[in-house]
Amino acid sequence: MSDTLREPVTAARPELIRPRVPETDWDDWRWHMRRRITNVEKAGRWINLTADEEAAIAGVAGKYRWSVTPYYASLMDPDDPACPVRLQAVPALGELMEFPGAEVDPVGDTYYRKTNRVVHKYPDRVIMLITEACPVYCRHCTRKFHTTDVDGTYFRDDEGGSFDEDLRYIADHPEIRDVLLTGGDPLSYQDGKLEEIVAGLRAIPSVEIIRIGSRFPVLLPQRITEDLCSMLARYHPVWLNTHFNHPKEITPESAAAVDRLLRHGIPVGNQTVLLRGINDDVATMRTLMTELLRIRVRPYYLYHCDNVTGVSHFMTTVEKGWEIMDGLQGHITGFGVPQYVLTTRIGKIPIAQPSFTRTPDGLLLRNYRGQEMVVGGAAQPITESDAR
Structure with missing residues (x-):
């Protein structure tokens, strides 16, 4: 790679001072992680913040974490506060409002927690919450309570502690054949640490499938390196599910990241969340699903947005979800239609209208x-x- 300067992806404005950086820096995921946007001053180099956005950033201080990678910030419209990328990444006043029925843990992570990291909700599979770190703290995150009060409420013990108890629980329950690494974002770890975890799971004879839930292909696709993919390929079968919510997030960089995963034998699925003002119309959702198929990502779930404390302002009605599902079924190829589900303490419940x-x-x-x-x-x- 040359050291030619990388221009911002969106059109420059004189009052915005987004950096022109060498291509080698822009292609380095660590560079983006070190330069994440975490305050008003940094955000103002990329977008023209509204008074409400500035008030929200001040309001979430000490309550909810927030950060945005330069890559993801480059997808924002600098002038439009309704930009679908901006709405997912920049705090909003809705996060500070109280909504009826909102809970910090509607999906039951704490209820089904068995060890510091293992949540055993279904008979044959578990999730491992291995980190609370993310490159971008999505404002609609269903596990938002894990980053409450900045220091987080994620782990019973320290995140950096031993994984022995977690691996031992899985090994002692041979009915567990499928393990999903999630968080936070597992790919926030360096390759070496991540490999220790994956290798530990692969050493358990009863574990057949290892899955990784990561939004890095969307938020910082530079993280999906050849080295990472080669490492994961040593522990097949490995699957990755990601989280595109809007067509604007599908870029040449994200498509290249998906291609690297696929060329190393790692299938990629997508779990979209139905979000008010972002993708809650048929045209947007149809475009998103067809664009995902174009880059060979299989639509998997369409999640009804959970009534999570700090997230409720993104919720739509179930009827809106049915309208969108009706607008997908028959209008795009069958395997491009996700399953519409509501996540509850008793599991993921399909809620699509019956066609009979x-x-x-x-x-x-x-x-x-x-x-x-x-x-x-x-x-x-x-x-x-x-x-x-």
Whole structure:
């Protein structure tokens, strides 16, 4: 790589002093991590902050962490406070409002926690909350309580402590065949530390699948290096799920990061959150799903936004979710349609509207155009008793 200067991705304005940096720096994920935006002064070099944004930044101080990588900041519209990237990254006054029914842990992490890091909610799989660090602290994070009061409430013991107890729990429960590393963002660790964790899991005979939940392909795709991908490929099967929420986040850099993962045999899925004012319309969501397919990312879940303390202002109605699902089904290829789910203490619950109704004459079916037909009993699959 040359040391030619990298121009900002968005159009420059004289009053904005975003840096022109050497290409080698821009391509180095550590450079971005060291230069994350964490205050009004730094943010003002990238965007024209509104009075409400400045008030929100002051209001979350000591309550919620926030930081933005220069890469992700470069995707923001400097003048539009409704920019979908900006809404996900810059604190808003809605975070400080109280909403009915909001909880700090609606998904039950603390309820199902078994060790310092292991959450065992489903019979055959667990999550390991291995860090509370993120390159960007997404304002809609369902685990926002983990970064409450700045010091965090994430771990029973210190994050940097031994993983022995966690690995021993998994080894002592051979029904666990699938482990998801999450946080925080697991890729915040250096490759060496991450490999220690992955290798420890791979050494457990009953662990078949290792998954990584990471938003680095979106927030800082430079982190997805050849070295990282080669390391992970030594411990297959390894899967990665990421978190694109808007077409604006799909860039040449993010597409290249996905391609590196795929070329090393690491499948990439996507878990989108339905967010008010960001992607809560059919056109945006349809574009997002088709663009994900173009870069070979499989849409996996569409999450209904959880009623999390500090996040509730992003919530839509379930009816809005149904409208969007109706706008996807039949209009894009079937494997491009995610499963619409609501995450609860009792698990992820599919909440898409059924496309059929049982009637005395059989099943009344409805397609994506609203056309209906009845499939009678003669056309339905035979039962075991009928086959005898």
